[in-house]
Amino acid sequence: MKNPIYLDYAATTPVEFKVAKKMMNYLTIDGIFGNPASRSHKFGWEAEEVIDIARNEISELIGSDSREIVFTSGATEANNLAIKGIAFFHRKKGNHIITSKTEHKSVLDACRYLESVGFSVTYLTPKNNGIIDLNDLKKNINKNTILVSIMHVNNETGIIQDITNISKICRSHDIFFHVDATQSVGKIAINLKNLFVDLMSFSAHKIYGPKGIGGLYVRRKPRVRLSALSHGGGHERGMRAGTLPVHQIVGMGESFKLARKKINDDFIHLTNLRNDLWNGIKNIEEVYLNSDLKQGAPHILNVSFNYIEGESLIMALKDLAISSGSACTSSSLEPSYVLRALGIKDELAHSSIRFSIGRFTTKEEIQHTVKSVHKSIHRLRALSPLWEMFKSGVDLNSIEWDHT
């Protein structure tokens, strides 16, 4: 067993050996290293051919046409391209965007930026179960609304949004719908042919592909037009300039191909392990589930241990690689904005831990994790005056703390 045990697959995944091995063939002089934009020789043609193969593999997994894929450096860039690209291209039509308070920072920060240049953004508060209220969405649509951006699977809780019905609402109002599917692609089946989704972001490193490569699906029928954020060279049909990183794209194509083959087995494996983990820790006193076992994604389990600081628990659990809040925001000591938006009180948001499991997680690792969590919680609570007060029946809410 590795030490520490890696339980942070929602932050990133290791590259599959098969993927890494394949990427090696697209870098060196004895491989296919050409620039796919070189139209005048074999090196360029070969590179373009493998890019096309990768585009097809990616499309197969999500049910798109290969001409609908725009390569980006990852989902952060794809989210920026979708949101700012639509906003700037269609600003004459309207200046209002709808998103939710539980989106990834790359969506929220892109929206904040648009507010600073004159757009108006509505941030929907989900219901306490984390799901967007469809009536609330409808109520907030106005004649200036041009875009709705709602994620598929939340990266902190694993909560799944009803993108089917959101896509219908958007289409019936003639509004573009963007989905950040970074945490769902390859984990739960998506078929864009059956959805009215106009734009969808994804990233290779969340599904056993390399970091630094991702993509944006941009619908062709009806055609979605957006402004580019980078200019030069006219790559990716004018939507994203820059030489394509062939080895990264080949790696991404291979990881998507593997995901398609393994999606059902992965789903069962992840669901079983996530349930084992929860069943192993749910009897700990004052433990709260912030995920949904029935309707959530299978790889994320977010729990709060009352009367324990998430950060001190992480320090105590040195044998586990886990995160409190999301990886991107855990450098701040603010409690998770996602959990707060679900109405979870600050103390519980502060005491939350995200376990995220993956293809390489084993039953033994989960058994070890359960034991380790029990031991650390017991030890930390034995040292906690708050826990002692709680156990002796003191109502902690009635105490007036002296903050001087």
Ligand SMILES: Cc1ncc(COP(=O)(O)O)c(C=O)c1O
């Ligand atoms: C939901 C979600 N969106 C976007 C991103 C950003 O992805 P990338 O690392 O590819 O930029 C992440 C990564 O943490 C994510 O979980």
